Amino acid sequence: MESFPLSNLIGSSTQFQQVRKQIKKIASVDVAAFISGETGSGKELVVRAIHYLSERRSQPFVPVNCGALPETLVESELFGHERGAFTDAKQGAIGLIAEADGGSLFLDEIDALSLKAQAVLLRFLQDGTYRRVGGTVTRQAHVRVIAASNACLEQLVETRQFRRDLLYRLNILNLRLPALREREGDAMELAHVFLQRLCKTYKTPDRHFHPDALAYVKSHTWPGNVRELENTIHREFLMSDDSWVRLGSVATVEEPVRAPLPETGFRTAKTQAIAEFEREYLLSLLARTEGNISSAARIAGQDRSAFARLVRKHGLTKDRSTG
Amino acid sequence: MPCMSIEQIAQAIEVHLRVNPHAKDTAEGIHLWWIDWQGAPESVTLTQAALELLETQGIMVCVVAGRRELWSAAPRT
Numbered sequence: 001m002e003s004f005p006l007s008n009l010i011g012s013s014t015q016f017q018q019v020r021k022q023i024k025k026i027a028s029v030d031v032a033a034f035i036s037g038e039t040g041s042g043k044e045l046v047v048r049a050i051h052y053l054s055e056r057r058s059q060p061f062v063p064v065n066c067g068a069l070p071e072t073l074v075e076s077e078l079f080g081h082e083r084g085a086f087t088d089a090k091q092g093a094i095g096l097i098a099e100a101d102g103g104s105l106f107l108d109e110i111d112a113l114s115l116k117a118q119a120v121l122l123r124f125l126q127d128g129t130y131r132r133v134g135g136t137v138t139r140q141a142h143v144r145v146i147a148a149s150n151a152c153l154e155q156l157v158e159t160r161q162f163r164r165d166l167l168y169r170l171n172i173l174n175l176r177l178p179a180l181r182e183r184e185g186d187a188m189e190l191a192h193v194f195l196q197r198l199c200k201t202y203k204t205p206d207r208h209f210h211p212d213a214l215a216y217v218k219s220h221t222w223p224g225n226v227r228e229l230e231n232t233i234h235r236e237f238l239m240s241d242d243s244w245v246r247l248g249s250v251a252t253v254e255e256p257v258r259a260p261l262p263e264t265g266f267r268t269a270k271t272q273a274i275a276e277f278e279r280e281y282l283l284s285l286l287a288r289t290e291g292n293i294s295s296a297a298r299i300a301g302q303d304r305s306a307f308a309r310l311v312r313k314h315g316l317t318k319d320r321s322t323g
Numbered sequence: 324m325p326c327m328s329i330e331q332i333a334q335a336i337e338v339h340l341r342v343n344p345h346a347k348d349t350a351e352g353i354h355l356w357w358i359d360w361q362g363a364p365e366s367v368t369l370t371q372a373a374l375e376l377l378e379t380q381g382i383m384v385c386v387v388a389g390r391r392e393l394w395s396a397a398p399r400t
Binding site: 008045048052057058059060061062063064065068069077095096099102103193196197200201289292295 | 326345347348349352355356363368371388389390393395
């Protein structure tokens with residue numbers, strides 16, 4: 001496993017080399033860890049690297065976004081539930097802890113957990129035992145918990161939104177991921193890798209960055225970090241009509257929604273606004289699914305053929321799901 | 324730029340599972356950490372297709388946990 005895992009962690013800056021070193025160190029010891037970093041800075045990628053470089057690499061890796069779990073279901077999602085434990089519990093569920101047994105459980109946006117859920121998690125971290133919701137049997141799981149957040153947990157402790165004892169328990173080892181703007185030269189390196197991947201995905205090897213695009217990569221501060229860089233390049237790659245990928249002022253400019261001119265009729269203005277929304281929505285969804293219309297339709301909750309018609313209507317036909 | 328077919332990706336996943344029968348991850352994780360791409364990786368949609376192929380062959384199972392799809396070896400009957 002040593003030969004290729006670290007190749008997923010792209011960046012030669014001294015700041016990122018330091019991160020790689022810390023990843024190896026954290027992977028070598030089997031205790032809870034906490035990763036902090038701005039949104040889009042690659043926390044899940046780093047936590048996966050820790051898992052796959054650790055002794056648990058042959059066991060499950062279970063990532064969870066705590067912010068995406070409804071507050072009322074967090075406990076049952078984490079620890080499972082017995083059949084009939086609550087109104088909708090028509091079947092029992094083993095829960096995420098059991099899914100991750102033997103491996104690593106990644107709790108992203110840990111700050112989104114309610115105080116009640118934090119208390120239950122703390123109990124599990126203390127002795128590795130838990131009960132399913134509605135159950136009486138005490139169960140045991142051997143799980144390494146790695147948590148992450150882009151919030152300052154110390155501050156949340158001060159305002160009593162996060163348990164101090166849980167923070168101590170999770171924060172045995174910690175790693176702060178630098179923002180992309182702090183990683184000298186990495187944005188350029190990443191940009192080239194992303195473009196190379198897109199050329200391969202879309203089988204168009206003749207695309208290159210416009211010289212102005214490279215200057216933009218260097219000068220932009222990338223507040224959305226690596227995710228913003230990747231999505232921007234992906235969008236402009238799809239929008240390019242020639243062999244150049246343009247970024248910044250020469251790229252496709254996202255126009256803010258304009259108030260309709262008074263002389264434009266309401267119906268016309270509304271149709272224009274809907275068309276603009278549809279196009280932006282489709283572009284962003286197709287970028288996310290790498291042009292796969294089936295996947296995009298699934299995410300949008302739309303029938304595939306109707307969705308494909310809409311894509312054709314906007315001239316965005318680069319389906320990857322059938323090729 | 325050598326390309327891997329869906330079948331070849333599925334084979335690489337199977338090899339990983341043979342050595343690590345308890346392994347489990349999302350499609351993105353499998354894409355990045357179970358397959359040695361020998362260069363630039365293929366699109367993650369191909370890995371997803373390979374996983375679905377292995378599911379139809381009864382080699383892998385997919386469960387939704389914490390709103391994510393987790394893939395692992397199918398239990399042996």
